[in-house]
Amino acid sequence: MENNIAIKELILKMADDALIIGHRNSEWTGIGPVLEEDIAFSSMSQDKIGHAWALYMILQEPFGDIDADTKAFNRTEKEFTCCHLVEYPIGEYDFSIMRHFLMDKAEYHRYDLLTQSSFLPLQHLSKKVKGEIKYHVMHAETWVEQLAKGNEESKARIQSALDYAYPIALSIFEKSDNEEFLKNENIFGGEEALFNLWHEDVKKHIEHYGLKMPSVTDMNKHYGGRKGYHTEHLAPLLKEMTEVFALDPKAEW
Amino acid sequence: MVETNNISIEQIWTLLEAVKDPEIPVLSLVDLGMITGVAFVEEHVEIKMAPTFTGCPALAYMQKQIKNQIEKNTGIPTEVIIDKETQWTSDNISIAGKEKLKKFGIAPPMKKACGISMQSLKYVPCPYCNSADTVLRSTFGSTLCRAMHYCNSCKQSFEQFKPI
Numbered sequence: 001m002e003n004n005i006a007i008k009e010l011i012l013k014m015a016d017d018a019l020i021i022g023h024r025n026s027e028w029t030g031i032g033p034v035l036e037e038d039i040a041f042s043s044m045s046q047d048k049i050g051h052a053w054a055l056y057m058i059l060q061e062p063f064g065d066i067d068a069d070t071k072a073f074n075r076t077e078k079e080f081t082c083c084h085l086v087e088y089p090i091g092e093y094d095f096s097i098m099r100h101f102l103m104d105k106a107e108y109h110r111y112d113l114l115t116q117s118s119f120l121p122l123q124h125l126s127k128k129v130k131g132e133i134k135y136h137v138m139h140a141e142t143w144v145e146q147l148a149k150g151n152e153e154s155k156a157r158i159q160s161a162l163d164y165a166y167p168i169a170l171s172i173f174e175k176s177d178n179e180e181f182l183k184n185e186n187i188f189g190g191e192e193a194l195f196n197l198w199h200e201d202v203k204k205h206i207e208h209y210g211l212k213m214p215s216v217t218d219m220n221k222h223y224g225g226r227k228g229y230h231t232e233h234l235a236p237l238l239k240e241m242t243e244v245f246a247l248d249p250k251a252e253w
Numbered sequence: 254m255v256e257t258n259n260i261s262i263e264q265i266w267t268l269l270e271a272v273k274d275p276e277i278p279v280l281s282l283v284d285l286g287m288i289t290g291v292a293f294v295e296e297h298v299e300i301k302m303a304p305t306f307t308g309c310p311a312l313a314y315m316q317k318q319i320k321n322q323i324e325k326n327t328g329i330p331t332e333v334i335i336d337k338e339t340q341w342t343s344d345n346i347s348i349a350g351k352e353k354l355k356k357f358g359i360a361p362p363m364k365k366a367c368g369i370s371m372q373s374l375k376y377v378p379c380p381y382c383n384s385a386d387t388v389l390r391s392t393f394g395s396t397l398c399r400a401m402h403y404c405n406s407c408k409q410s411f412e413q414f415k416p417i
Contacts, residue, residue, distance in 0.1 A: 036391035036401070040393040043393040044393070046308050046397060047306065047307065049308055050308015050309070051308065121337065124338050128341070132306060132417065135417075138370070
């Protein structure tokens with residue numbers, strides 16, 4: 001049973017991250033700096049919400065949880081286990097691009113690790129999702145490099161977006177108390193292993209782009225999300241996201 | 254081979270060829286390589302389908318189309334199951350499917366073995382004039398499975414079915 005709790009926790013946080021970042025980034029639809037970016041952010045958001053749906057389905061099918069829509073739209077803030085990084089408003093484009101870079105690199109490595117998972121529903125889904133996230137990563141890399149190598153202003157802005165977003169991005173790697181089970185059962189290699197892969201990859205790219213890696217001493221400053229403690233930004237997001245669903249939760253669409 | 258109402262598995266496959274991708278109407282789900290299994294299970298037909306993209310919004314629509322097509326033509330109850338164990342890749346698209354895509358004006362995906370990187374995605378021959386002088390506009394397009402390109406030779410925008 002403990003094993004199930006650990007697996008369910010892992011799937012739920014992945015799903016909540018995907019749903020919330022998907023919703024956040026969909027806010028760029030119609031207001032992107034160029035038309036292609038409108039489309040790119042919209043497509044990536046659609047992918048993410050699809051990933052969230054597929055993960056909620058795993059909770060529903062083998063574990064008998066509630067259906068995906070109810071899971072997505074009918075929980076209290078405290079029941080969400082997304083990390084703080086995905087909750088922040090879209091802000092300026094430099095922040096959104098940097099968050100996208102840091103988040104998708106973590107997602108890519110997480111799904112990559114999970115392609116070896118002994119928990120088959122997650123292994124199968126990860127093999128599929130990894131290929132989709134690859135496109136998200138390529139999009140993020142292209143833009144971070146372009147802005148880093150653009151002009152003085154774009155370089156300064158993307159550096160300051162990195163300095164701001166990087167400590168918040170560490171919220172992704174907040175450990176669960178049940179993580180040992182996942183490691184022992186070869187379900188997931190754990191947040192620390194994931195962080196190490198992510199850090200090496202991010203550092204390599206950031207330095208290649210001529211940017212400076214921020215030095216962070218306090219890993220857990222933005223922790224809490226995985227345990228249901230969120231930033232002030234999540235509640236308004238949930239309110240907006242669930243507005244239509246809440247009018248009639250039992251409606252047949 | 255189990256047969257029900259004198260219908261064979263081969264006939265089911267033939268019937269499936271008429272079920273088209275709602276976003277690319279020249280292409281059948283068979284051309285796309287999305288059908289991963291057809292079997293008679295007890296008194297019904299069971300069809301397995303692997304989605305192209307996890308978040309594809311047309312999935313439920315396609316399931317319904319398949320069910321209607323088989324039930325209407327054979328009278329046998331049909332169940333369409335999403336195959337989660339098989340991961341669809343663009344390499345599943347048949348040669349005939351790639352030819353149909355090109356005729357429709359969408360550049361077919363290159364084999365995944367060619368690598369998926371910004372570099373390898375840049376050079377896609379134009380489906381209209383075959384020119385190699387094209388540029389990648391965006392790796393995201395009008396649907397989840399398409400990227401946008403521009404041909405410098407015939408001065409037209411075109412889409413590519415992304416390798417995935």
